[in-house]
Amino acid sequence: MTEPPITRVEDAGLVPAGGPARLSLSRLPRAGEIADAAAAARGVSVWVDGRLVVTAVPSRLVDAAGRVGGRELADLVGASVDPAVAAWLRPAPDLPLPGLDPLPTSQRPVVMGIVNVTPDSFSDGGVGYDPNDHPGAAIRHARALLKAGADLLDVGGESTRPGAAPVGTDEELRRVLPVVEELAGEGAVVSVDTTKARVAREAVAAGAAIVNDVSAGTYDEELLPTVADLGATYVLMHLRGTPQTMQQEASYDDVVGEVFDFLADRLDALERIGVPRERVAVDPGIGFAKTADHNLVLLRRLREFTSLGRPLLVGTSRKSFLGRVTGVDDPAARQIGSVTTAALAVAAGARIVRVHDVAETRQAVALAHATATAGDEA
Structure with a gap:
């Protein structure tokens, strides 16, 4: 479990106010279990062409991964989700x-x-x-x-x-x-x-x-x-x-x-x-x-x-x-x-x-x- 999943942000406009983002995740270990755990934290998940599309507060999605696979899985998901959301929200770098x-x-x-x-x-x-x-x-x-x-x-x-x-x-x-x-x-x-x-x-x-x-x-x-x-x-x-x-x-x-x-x-x-x-x-x-x-x-x-x-x-x-x-x-x-x-x-x-x-x-x-x-x- 060393390679992070790929996170594509479809919409994160509500995140600065503490709201959810819509995220598409590829290569996500234990994806079904994470989806269930995210649903328990008021997240919504669907499968689209082999990718897990999750609508959830990003931190809650990372927490859900932690409940499924402990700190290692939480860190792995966070290493993909957090920079993707941050990049979507800010201007491109020079x-x-x-x-x-x-x-x-x-x-x-x-x-x-x-x-x-x-x-x-x-x-x-x-x-x-x-x-x-x-x-x-x-x-x-x-x-x-x-x-x-x-x-x-x-x-x-x-x-x-x-x-x-x-x-x-x-x-x-x-x-x-x-x-x-x-x-x-x-x-x-x-x-x-x-x-x-x-x-x-x-x-x-x-x-x-x-x-x-x-x-x-x-x-x-x-x-x-x-x-x-x-x-x-x-x-x-x-x-x-x-x-x-x-x-x-x-x-x-x-x-x-x-x-x-x-x-x-x-x-x-x-x-x-x-x-x-x-x-x-x-x-x-x-x-x-x-x-x-x-x-x-x-x-x-x-x-x-x-x-x-x-x-x-x-x-x-x-x-x-x-x-x-x-x-x-x-x-x-x-x-x-x-x-x-x-x-x-x-x-x-x-x-x-x-x-x-x-x-x-x-x-x-x-x-x-x-x-x-x-x-x-x-």
């Missing part, structure tokens, strides 16, 4: 960056501008990449995003759209390194969007502060040890399969619970290899191995992911599910849907939004954040 000021994610939403150094990205292929003017086109595009108000830039040399062909390491490096080096040299905060250890290492050496990895370290077994060795900040994203296969794997009994548990387990795994969770942001992977309905459910229930205790990054910009909902087929014409979903994400607790339309998004998320936090200091 995200540290090696050698730079941290991203102020505890204070406001941060806008990440997308710099696709690719000819085949689904939304803007070729805008930031001209083989006859490289890296000039990408650098001009990135500077325009900074002028529009981007807080940081995410530079990627391999498309991850559904069905995209893989790019070799040498070609990816040829695309991204001169862009990273120039932008970092100009003082920009740069993230490198890659799944490859060698690209991550050389991009960080060129000035990148963040490794944004859509694969959660599953494509290249050396990537996560490399991130640990570099001391880089890391974006952990949920994905199943590869760009060629991921939409065939968009099957879930409980998309929120399964994505959350994946991220929680990977955060623990990262800590074990030397990447402390303080250096990690989490991304539920909207659009990756998800149907349109899965994406909408995740967007509606994003607040639950704040109980992981890490800044939440969300990328909805120009994605196909927006087209399915709005009937807009051209990705470049999905600006309204992109800006709306970025604002919804921030209102639900996201602290980093990855976008193409920086100026419009910055206005929208500033308003969403101001509305969501209005009266908090009263």
Whole structure:
């Protein structure tokens, strides 16, 4: 009995006044007995897709675990429940960056501008990449995003759209390194969007502060040890399969619970290899191995992911599910849907939004954040 259960907070709004929280617990030892003991203390429990969903005052749930299994079980449950509830209730922490000021994610939403150094990205292929003017086109595009108000830039040399062909390491490096080096040299905060250890290492050496990895370290077994060795900040994203296969794997009994548990387990795994969770942001992977309905459910229930205790990054910009909902087929014409979903994400607790339309998004998320936090200091 050494591994804590995973606690996802569905609602803890009444906890500061001594009221109950609604908690979903996975991997809970003696769950049925704890549910019975919690019911005796005026708690309510139901099973949902193999997870115990408990509505109870958190301290009473921990006490119930103690009545079932003594101090050891109480401590185990408390080590999961207490930090999850605390994280749900408070603002996200700032995200540290090696050698730079941290991203102020505890204070406001941060806008990440997308710099696709690719000819085949689904939304803007070729805008930031001209083989006859490289890296000039990408650098001009990135500077325009900074002028529009981007807080940081995410530079990627391999498309991850559904069905995209893989790019070799040498070609990816040829695309991204001169862009990273120039932008970092100009003082920009740069993230490198890659799944490859060698690209991550050389991009960080060129000035990148963040490794944004859509694969959660599953494509290249050396990537996560490399991130640990570099001391880089890391974006952990949920994905199943590869760009060629991921939409065939968009099957879930409980998309929120399964994505959350994946991220929680990977955060623990990262800590074990030397990447402390303080250096990690989490991304539920909207659009990756998800149907349109899965994406909408995740967007509606994003607040639950704040109980992981890490800044939440969300990328909805120009994605196909927006087209399915709005009937807009051209990705470049999905600006309204992109800006709306970025604002919804921030209102639900996201602290980093990855976008193409920086100026419009910055206005929208500033308003969403101001509305969501209005009266908090009263």
